[in-house]
Amino acid sequence: MLLHWHRCDLRAADNVALAEAADDDVLPVFVFDEAVLAHASPPRVAFMLDAxxxxxxxxxxxxxxxxxxxxxxxxVLVDVAAEHGADGVRWNHDYSGLAQRRDDAVRTALEGADLDHRAFHGDLHHEPGSITTNDGDPYSVYTYFWKKWRDREKEGPYDPPADEALVDHAGDDLPTLADLGFDDPDCEVEPAGADAARERLAAFCDGPIYEYAERRDYPAEGCTSRLSAHLRWGTIGVREVYAATEEALSGAADDEARESVEEFQSQLAWREFYTHVLFFNPGVVTENYREYENDIEWRDDDDALRAWKDGETGYPIVDAGMRQLREEGYLHNRVRMIVASFLTKDLLLDWREGYDWFRERLVDHHTGNDNGGWQWAASTGTDAQPYFRIFNPMTQGERYDPDAEYIRRYIPELSDVDPGDVHAWHELETDERETLAPAYPAPVVDHGERREAALAMFERARGESDD
Incomplete structure (x- = not known):
């Protein structure tokens, strides 16, 4: 008999390690690890408990x-194995530095107890080190990684364990949030579990996936999969998701629809790219990927940081995003880029402040993805946005939310304001703003001035680094 150690693979189907363990009798196990919970937050733990x-x-x-x-x-695993007479443990790899240290300690303990163990790359299509440059190095540029990722053959989904393989065991009750030391989340956490994940996947592949390339950047339209939390917690497997996109591809009506499906597949590849980066560079969680970390003169401004977190910056698309994050534990991907650019290039605050806040608030927080995204926006990461390309938050709002539908959904103070005035908020006179929406703040910074300050800050850092 074998144990399967569940971590971020909270599913029975398309679970590589569980399928391998189920060749024998298998007892699934989940361990509430205090070292991991120390980095958790109420929204994420609530989703995990539901899953x-x-x-x-x-x-x-x-x-x-x-x-x-x-x-x-x-x-715990040694004790459970001894209690049930298990011969070994199976699990799927996790890739952060913390996870790798934990797993090394588990291997040592299992070997000391003479228990067989084996880990699988069950949450990626292609394991770290399998997609490299011609010199054998990990890729630091996504485009080249994507071309190889796209062309590699991918396994189909794994079957769930047969009923007869499951050990009859009366498990203890699951703890509550309070039992684990967490308050109830102050946001609406979406339903977890494999059924909820499959419903989202089916709905997406039934139509929106064919418009994904054209419409995914418009947050009011809902033309995204909303699978990020399910992939992060493993309530659905990557092979199952990819198989569904391949089926959608075969049913595409024209080249535009096929390109749209492929664009979504490329987003799945981004997830793996950043996981590979994290695996080979675990220090990026707290350090810049690029060399000039210590030379960037990030500001210290608690008031600006609080305004950003609270959605009170006076830049409507930024504030709508931060309020969505607070209310739903989720944030649309285009808006993630906008709010991250604003924090680092307009407020000139350290990307780590934003990363920590996302880790606290996002249900779908994924170390590799979030770190990669933040360092992309801050121009400090692998394949990052060039430091001289700085998002204009007003232009971004006007382009991707032209009718201010998304903005007014999350900022009720602006619900009766004409979209033209919403997008021109930074240009209005004080008395105009007070007349239109007296409860909504004026911009906390001038974008044009801060853009020049950001360019100067990065140029100084790059120059000092070169010296």
Whole structure:
């Protein structure tokens, strides 16, 4: 009999390590690890607990159960294996530095207990080190990575374990948020579990995927998959998602629709690209990928940071995004780029402040993706936005939310303001703003002035680094 150690793979189908373990009798286990929970937040833990409840329900319907442990996985897994007479443990890889250190400690403990162990790259199509330059180095430019990723053959989804493989076990109750030391989330957390994930995938592939390339940047239109939290927590597998996109591709009506499906597939590749970057450069969680880290003169401005977090900057598209994040634990991808650019290039604040806030608020927080995205926006990361290309938040709002539908959805103070005035908010006179929306703030900075300051800041840093 084998244990399967669930981590961020909270599903039974398309689970490589679980399928391998189910060649024998298998007991699934989840460990509430204090070292991991120390980096967690109420929205993410709430989603995780819902996903675990759904997964446990799936096992119980088939005569099995999910064993639950608390503490150091190196100790818990050895104890559970001894209690049930298991011969070994299987799991899917995780790729952050913290996860790699944890897994090394688990391997050492299992070897000391004479327990077999094996880990699988079950949450990626292509494991780190399998897509490299001709010299064998990891890619630092996404375009080249994508071309190879796209052309590599991909496995199909794995079947869930057969009912008869599941060990009959009466597991302990799942803890509550309070049991784990967390308050209830102050946002609406979407339903978790494999069924919810499949419903989202089916709805997306039934239509929106064919307009994804053209419409995905418009936050009011909902032309995105909203699968990010499910992929992050593994309530659906990457092979299942990709198989659905391939089926959609085969049903595309024309070249434009096919290109749109391929654009979505390229976003799946971005996820793997940043995971590979993280695996080979675990220090990027706290350090710039580029060399001039210590020479960038980030500002210290608690008031500006608070205005950004609260959605009170006076730049409507930025504030709408930050309020969506606070209300839903989610943020549209285009708006993620806008708010990140504003923090780093307009407020001139360290990207790590934004990364930490996203980690606190996002249900779908993924170390590789979020870190890669923040360093892209800050022009400090691999394949990043050039430092001299700085988003104009007003132009971005006017281009991607022309009718101010998204903005007015999250900023009720502007609900009766004409879209033209919303997008010209930074140009209005004080008395005009006070007449139109007295409860909404004036811009906290002048974008033009801060753009010049950002260019100078980066040029100084680059020059000092070259010296």
């Amino acid at each position: 675990l409840a759904n997964l446990r329900g799936w096992y119980r319907e088939r005569g099995g159960d999910l064993a639950v442990g608390h503490g150091d996985p190196a100790d």
